[in-house]
Amino acid sequence: MVADFMDVPDHGHEPVLLNAVLNFLSPRRGQVALDCTAGRGGHALALAQAVMPGGLVLCVDVDPDNLAYARTRLGQWGENCRYFQANFAQADEVLQAAGVSGVDLVLADLGVSTNQLTQDRHGLSFSVDAPLDMRLDPELTITAADLIAKLPEKELADMLFTLAQERWSRRIARRIVQVRQTTPISTTRQLAELVRQVVPPEPGRHKIDPATKTFQALRMAVNAELDNLGTLLEQVPQFIKPGGRAAFISFHSGEDRLVKHAMLEWQAQNRCRVLTKKPVMPDEVEIEANPRCRSARLRAAEFAVSTGVPPQ
Ligand SMILES: C[S@@+](CC[C@H](N)C(=O)[O-])C[C@H]1O[C@@H](n2cnc3c(N)ncnc32)[C@H](O)[C@@H]1O
Structure with missing residues (x-):
């Protein structure tokens, strides 16, 4: 990538x-x-x-x-x-x-x-393994890991679809809910790998990481x-x-x-x-x-x- x-x-x-x-x-x-x-x-x-x-x-x-x-x-x-x-x-x-x-x-x-994309503190990028945080404002209390842990499957899917037009939103949400039943999803790498397992790569010259839209939607949600x-x-x-x-x-x-x-x-x-x-x-x-x-x-x-x- x-x-x-x-x-x-x-x-x-x-x-x-x-x-x-x-x-x-x-x-x-x-x-x-x-x-x-x-x-x-x-x-x-x-x-x-x-x-x-x-x-x-x-x-x-x-x-x-x-x-x-x-x-x-x-x-x-x-x-x-x-x-x-x-x-x-x-x-x-x-x-x-x-x-x-x-x-x-x-x-x-x-x-x-x-x-900000490359700093571990923010956990914004799927290319840097870091805690799944995504808060630009350190005074915010809800992190991306919190949303991933708590949102119901439908709300997760709707968030991915409305904020990033992720066409595989339902698949990703389903997988998140399956995985979190046994393992907390707390790092950028865990989330990116989970998404890559269920989203087929986009064909074309500029290969975009399948996790791109999920990360964008989560960041937009965390920071309103x-x-x-x-x-x-x-x-x-x-x-x-x-x-x-x-x-x-x-x-x-x-x-x-x-x-x-x-x-x-x-x-x-x-x-x-x-x-x-x-x-x-x-x-x-x-x-x-x-x-x-x-x-x-x-x-x-x-x-x-x-x-x-x-x-x-
Ligand atoms: C694209 S960067 C701006 C870069 C800047 N124009 C420069 O030349 O360096 C966006 C900045 O906006 C800040 N930001 C994002 N949302 C904000 C908000 N709601 N209120 C204030 N700052 C915000 C981010 O923390 C980041 O530093």
Whole structure:
């Protein structure tokens, strides 16, 4: 199997679609930027370079290690970059804590960073044998092993199907339930091997590990990824300043659908203009350099200078 994400770049993660993000957000000196997924600080660094001097970058991440890394990388701007270990679903509370009433720029680069995939602590990858955890936020209490141990067979199958369109969802769920009756499934290797036993390999040139979708669905369930994105999308129009811009990078069709629908709804309410008729995708050069980015989809919107919607 090809495990391209095992090649960890220098900073642990290569910022995806960086030029497109800068083109669409069009950051200017003095602006306030909210990076909802600061990660290893790649996008945040570029935003800081563009809004300083006089600007402010608020960096949010649920993963304290990534946030600490971003802080080191952006250290030169001192108090003009601020850091919040928080879920972006609580972006409104972060802004309140920061004493900021509105932001000019919002970026959410969803999913996980390359270094998180390879770290044992997260147990996210079938290529690294580790405890089956998958929590990006260490304060969460339910791990992937807990879901595998406790969910009824039908709920397991539904989770695999709805979150990852796993066509073998029922088979996998049945096998999980059989195995867990005698042996606790507590490591990434155990789960991956169990899935590989029941899922036939996909034919084709790019061989994808049969466990890929199971791992994706579990990670999304453990971290409530679609729910958190939905909550963030509800909040953005409340805190983005008139004329502000927002960009979202998704790696999953369900996420991209949520972003697309939210933007169309904002546009229908005359709150914004969608800047990306179609999602922007990485070109071949970027995919060659960073194969993990191949499923990235960027959508961006510019908020109206005046919405015509009276404030609530
Ligand atoms: C793809 S990485 C971002 C990489 C970053 N743009 C960079 O250039 O390094 C996604 C990051 O979002 C964080 N994350 C995922 N879900 C989150 C959430 N609901 N709230 C805050 N951070 C989240 C992950 O911990 C990870 O660090």
